[in-house]
Amino acid sequence: MLSSFALCREHLLEGNLAVLPTETVYGLAANGLDKNAVEKIFNLKGRPSANPVILHVQNIERALEFAYVDELAQKLADHFWPGPLTLLLKKKEKVPDIVTANLETVGIRAPSNQIFQDMLNCLTFPLAAPSANPSNRTSPTNAKQVLDLFGFDCPPVFDGGPTQLGIESTILDLTSTIPCILRPGHISAGLIEECLNLKIHVSNKFHDMHSLNQKSPGTSKLHYAPKTPTLLHDSIEECANYKKFSSEDLILLPASSSLFRLKGVDCSVDYLSKNGDLNEIARSLFSKLHEADQSGFSCLHLCLIEQKEDLALAINDRISRACFKKF
Ligand code: TXA
Ligand code: MG
Numbered sequence: 001m002l003s004s005f006a007l008c009r010e011h012l013l014e015g016n017l018a019v020l021p022t023e024t025v026y027g028l029a030a031n032g033l034d035k036n037a038v039e040k041i042f043n044l045k046g047r048p049s050a051n052p053v054i055l056h057v058q059n060i061e062r063a064l065e066f067a068y069v070d071e072l073a074q075k076l077a078d079h080f081w082p083g084p085l086t087l088l089l090k091k092k093e094k095v096p097d098i099v100t101a102n103l104e105t106v107g108i109r110a111p112s113n114q115i116f117q118d119m120l121n122c123l124t125f126p127l128a129a130p131s132a133n134p135s136n137r138t139s140p141t142n143a144k145q146v147l148d149l150f151g152f153d154c155p156p157v158f159d160g161g162p163t164q165l166g167i168e169s170t171i172l173d174l175t176s177t178i179p180c181i182l183r184p185g186h187i188s189a190g191l192i193e194e195c196l197n198l199k200i201h202v203s204n205k206f207h208d209m210h211s212l213n214q215k216s217p218g219t220s221k222l223h224y225a226p227k228t229p230t231l232l233h234d235s236i237e238e239c240a241n242y243k244k245f246s247s248e249d250l251i252l253l254p255a256s257s258s259l260f261r262l263k264g265v266d267c268s269v270d271y272l273s274k275n276g277d278l279n280e281i282a283r284s285l286f287s288k289l290h291e292a293d294q295s296g297f298s299c300l301h302l303c304l305i306e307q308k309e310d311l312a313l314a315i316n317d318r319i320s321r322a323c324f325k326k327f
Pocket of ligand 2: 131
């Protein structure tokens with residue numbers, strides 16, 4: 001159910017769950033220092049215990065209580081926090097093992113969403129919060145999607161409207177010799193390199209990570225799948241040449257295109273942004289996937305974005321992981 005700020009706070013104080021907006025996606029929050037509370041997150045999501053969750057704090061000063069913050073982390077936090085950047089740091093004793101799935105590192109970030117910040121400011125503990133979706137389903141970018149996803153089991157949800165960015169935070173591992181992006185997001189490699197004045201790595205392994213000792217266990221393939229079978233096409237043009245559309249299919253394009261009308265394609269066509277604006281595509285991707293899931297299409301078709309900007313990499317990562325088959 002939708003709830004007031006006060007009721008969400010009460011639930012969190014009692015060791016229960018509440019759903020709060022962040023600037024990226026909605027988060028399923030619990031007291032990050034209470035292992036029983038965090039266990040409720042894993043149970044509700046059906047999340048494997050080997051997949052750690054991110055700790056959310058107000059700022060870098062609070063992060064010092066839970067992680068060893070080196071010079072690079074300090075610089076990045078000064079520059080990008082509060083904001084959509086999760087830092088993987090060596091954890092301190094205080095952090096319960098369930099949060100980090102027994103790893104020596106903790107993922108930590110200060111979200112910029114004002115409601116989330118207000119909540120942190122009136123609690124004494126950090127909030128553990130993964131995206132508020134059952135495991136392997138698409139992350140929610142508005143309150144209604146959360147209610148749809150969890151149904152009767154849904155904890156109180158604070159409705160903060162649609163999220164501003166629409167895809168999850170960048171995850172940067174600062175515990176490897178060279179900093180490495182494990183999940184791309186709005187804070188790109190270029191921005192991080194500029195801030196650190198240092199070349200960093202971008203892992204191209206997020207699609208192959210299935211084993212328990214992988215660096216970021218939740219970044220496995222098919223992490224964001226809608227229920228409706230979803231096919232991946234390499235480009236809009238390639239999609240337009242596909243010969244097997246059925247009238248019950250939905251083609252969800254990154255930008256509007258007349259190709260499909262010209263070719264007489266007889267199924268629904270929608271777009272993530274009329275003119276292919278990357279910020280708009282990021283913001284609308286998950287909500288369009290949710291809507292499509294509710295509408296009973298027999299198959300969805302997604303196309304990779306052909307732009308070369310950094311944000312396109314993050315969006316293509318989410319698009320390809322929503323699909324089960326490549327054409
Ligand atoms: O934008 C976001 O990051 C959102 C909002 C709610 O903050 N949260 C989010 O959490 O996307 P989640 O749990 O859905 O994704 C976090 C990812 C998972 O893939 C998890 O495996 C990885 O971060 N992760 C968390 N802690 C880690 C750690 N200590 N080591 C490696 N990977 C970690
Ligand atoms: Mg998630």
